[in-house]
Amino acid sequence: MAFRNLYRDRRRTLATVIAVAAGLFAVLMFLAYIRFVESSLAAVVIYRDANAHVQVYRVDGPEQLAATPAQYSLDSADQALIHRALPELPHFLRASNQLVGVGVVQADADSAVFLARGIDPEFEAALQQHSPLAAPPPPVDGLLLTTQLQDLLGYPAQHSDLQLFGASYANRMNAIEAPLVGDFSTGIEAIEDKGLKAPLALLQSLYDTDAVSRVVVQLDDRMHSGNFRAQLAAELERQAPGRFEVTTWDHPQIGQLYTSFMGFFNMVFAFTGIVVFTIALTTIQHTVAMNVADRTREIGMLRSLGFGRGRIAGLFVRESLLTTLAAALVAAALAYAVIAALALAGVETQLPRIAEPAPLALQLPPLWAVIAIACAGAGIALGALLTARKRVGGEVRPGRRGVPLTQLLAAAGCLLLAVPLLSPAQAQTPPPMEEVAASRSPDEETMRAWLKQADLARGGWGSYQWKLRIHTEDPAGATDTDYDIAVRDGRALAMTTAPRRYRGEKILIASRAMWYAKPGLRKPVSISPQQRLVGEAANGDIAATQYARDYAPAYLGSADLDGTSCHKLKLTAASDSATYESIIYYLDKRNRLAVRAEFLTASGMPLKVAHFEYDNRVQIDGETRPFVSHMKIVNANFPERYSLLEYRRVAPADPPDSLFTVDTLMTL
Numbered sequence: 001m002a003f004r005n006l007y008r009d010r011r012r013t014l015a016t017v018i019a020v021a022a023g024l025f026a027v028l029m030f031l032a033y034i035r036f037v038e039s040s041l042a043a044v045v046i047y048r049d050a051n052a053h054v055q056v057y058r059v060d061g062p063e064q065l066a067a068t069p070a071q072y073s074l075d076s077a078d079q080a081l082i083h084r085a086l087p088e089l090p091h092f093l094r095a096s097n098q099l100v101g102v103g104v105v106q107a108d109a110d111s112a113v114f115l116a117r118g119i120d121p122e123f124e125a126a127l128q129q130h131s132p133l134a135a136p137p138p139p140v141d142g143l144l145l146t147t148q149l150q151d152l153l154g155y156p157a158q159h160s161d162l163q164l165f166g167a168s169y170a171n172r173m174n175a176i177e178a179p180l181v182g183d184f185s186t187g188i189e190a191i192e193d194k195g196l197k198a199p200l201a202l203l204q205s206l207y208d209t210d211a212v213s214r215v216v217v218q219l220d221d222r223m224h225s226g227n228f229r230a231q232l233a234a235e236l237e238r239q240a241p242g243r244f245e246v247t248t249w250d251h252p253q254i255g256q257l258y259t260s261f262m263g264f265f266n267m268v269f270a271f272t273g274i275v276v277f278t279i280a281l282t283t284i285q286h287t288v289a290m291n292v293a294d295r296t297r298e299i300g301m302l303r304s305l306g307f308g309r310g311r312i313a314g315l316f317v318r319e320s321l322l323t324t325l326a327a328a329l330v331a332a333a334l335a336y337a338v339i340a341a342l343a344l345a346g347v348e349t350q351l352p353r354i355a356e357p358a359p360l361a362l363q364l365p366p367l368w369a370v371i372a373i374a375c376a377g378a379g380i381a382l383g384a385l386l387t388a389r390k391r392v393g394g395e396v397r398p399g400r401r402g403v404p405l406t407q408l409l410a411a412a413g414c415l416l417l418a419v420p421l422l423s424p425a426q427a428q429t430p431p432p433m434e435e436v437a438a439s440r441s442p443d444e445e446t447m448r449a450w451l452k453q454a455d456l457a458r459g460g461w462g463s464y465q466w467k468l469r470i471h472t473e474d475p476a477g478a479t480d481t482d483y484d485i486a487v488r489d490g491r492a493l494a495m496t497t498a499p500r501r502y503r504g505e506k507i508l509i510a511s512r513a514m515w516y517a518k519p520g521l522r523k524p525v526s527i528s529p530q531q532r533l534v535g536e537a538a539n540g541d542i543a544a545t546q547y548a549r550d551y552a553p554a555y556l557g558s559a560d561l562d563g564t565s566c567h568k569l570k571l572t573a574a575s576d577s578a579t580y581e582s583i584i585y586y587l588d589k590r591n592r593l594a595v596r597a598e599f600l601t602a603s604g605m606p607l608k609v610a611h612f613e614y615d616n617r618v619q620i621d622g623e624t625r626p627f628v629s630h631m632k633i634v635n636a637n638f639p640e641r642y643s644l645l646e647y648r649r650v651a652p653a654d655p656p657d658s659l660f661t662v663d664t665l666m667t668l
Contacts, residue, residue, distance in 0.1 A: 020327030032362040045255040047131030052216035062253035070169035073211035096123035097212040103166025107156040114196040118203030142181030146195035168208035451548035453592040465653035491660040606636035
């Protein structure tokens with residue numbers, strides 16, 4: 001009877017099928033887009049960003065590597081242990097070591113900050129074969145830079161040599177050269193202007209280490225990531241308790257793009273999906289209700305023939321299910337046809353926070369389609385049953401109308417949007433109190449004379465030579481480095497003499513500029529003011545300094561340091577070439593020698609603190625003068641990190657001017 005009723009009123013049946021198919025098509029396409037966005041973001045994290053499916057770090061590595069890479073890296077013993085454990089686990093395909101780091105890349109006169117990843121080219125090539133997103137081949141003997149980073153460097157020519165400059169794991173300056181062999185995309189807008197990719201060995205040479213940041217593991221399917229992680233973590237914990245941390249590609253520190261976007265938009269997708277599904281069901285149900293209302297006479301005739309309410313309602317439910325089934329076939333066929341057409345047409349779309357367009361490859365798993373159709377069929381059948389029972393029972397009265405669900409949802413949405421985003425009135429915060437200057441503050445000329453006296457005792461003016469040993473302590477271990485220092489009127493040359501592996505490195509300070517050179521480089525590397533802060537003993541601290549020239553003084557009054565009465569000055573950088581933004585400087589009132597220096601960041605926070613001793617004596621113009629013998633520089637935030645500078649064999653000298661020119665630096 002249901003088939004006969006549908007066939008008898010073919011126009012109504014066709015209209016109902018079209019309405020139901022349109023609603024189901026909208027739902028299926030929405031599900032396909034959700035799946036496309038989710039899988040695309042996952043592919044960026046797993047394949048494009050080369051995180052693979054599972055990662056192994058030292059404990060707390062994901063959070064601490066950026067701040068202290070040497071302490072939280074995996075040494076050669078760690079790497080061997082991990083690689084021995086992996087092949088025994090199911091779903092394992094391959095694994096590789098990776099190193100991440102930061103530094104500065106230079107091309108001729110242009111420079112920019114980079115975020116680099118050192119990779120195994122063979123592993124990454126195999127990983128990219130599984131990626132739905134196209135990617136350039138990994139670098140084998142050179143560097144890949146993002147297009148935006150190349151733009152910052154003035155678009156250097158392909159295969160031209162670039163210089164990478166950074167801090168080694170021993171907190172020393174280091175630089176290497178490598179050719180530019182191509183470009184790539186990080187896939188993330190926030191770091192697209194910093195992305196650099198290099199072979200693992202090349203990046204290890206820059207940071208002077210055989211350690212790696214992590215081991216990444218590729219599986220046969222990302223669905224196994226969670227179970228594999230648990231099994232690997234248990235095995236590593238058994239062999240080395242408390243040493244390793246195992247994460248998956250969707251860990252908040254690893255897949256930040258995926259987790260941050262999907263965490264927020266899952267709620268948006270859920271809410272939007274409910275609205276779309278509700279609108280589709282309401283439209284369909286309205287069509288069914290009209291169908292029931294148009295057949296009032298038929299219902300009355302069936303009742304007079306002895307049909308009960310349940311039997312008549314069941315008849316309408318069967319008709320609705322048959323209509324839904326026909327509409328579902330049409331909607332599914334149309335959805336898969338549109339998906340295939342979009343794939344053939346090569347349509348591209350811009351994904352959120354993705355730097356480049358991605359192919360619009362919509363995905364609709366059959367199970368998702370079946371579940372959506374089943375939910376729609378159940379909703380339509382239930383609506384048809386309720387509507388038919390009311391009509392058959394004569395309970396629907398003119399003028400009594402329920403509030404449609406869509407109106408309820410719309411009202412709820414409006415209420416949410418109507419909540420004002422009230423920001424609390426911001427209290428007027430009084431400006432920080434500066435220390436009150438003495439009633440009779442010295443003028444700037446006087447303070448510059450004081451600074452010049454202090455500079456003289458640190459080699460800032462005049463011509464000297466001395467030997468310098470720097471002992472550095474940090475959680476990664478202790479290091480000792482020896483230098484020969486030559487100074488002439490504020491210009492300085494520091495040459496490394498020990499350890500043997502660093503012998504021949506040179507740092508030149510001249511005309512407020514600084515260069516670094518070592519054997520193997522084609523030309524010296526220009527060091528920016530920010531790069532001079534490498535290590536606890538900044539590069540600008542190991543040789544001559546001229547605070548009287550490079551900083552503008554302001555008097556902050558008097559201070560007592562361990563029984564020594566001092567003038568307290570605030571020095572503000574007079575040019576961009578100064579090593580520090582500002583310095584709080586304490587000068588002994590008796591002899592104008594520096595006692596203490598607090599080096600501040602641009603925001604005014606303490607960065608490092610230096611303490612000075614003056615046990616050396618030098619003869620200048622027949623006069624014996626004190627000269628710095630020790631300077632201890634302590635990290636203001638991590639007191640266990642410090643450098644002790646020991647000045648030995650200080651003597652007046654007359655080094656030639658040619659010693660302090662960048663043109664001759666490579667030939668010394």
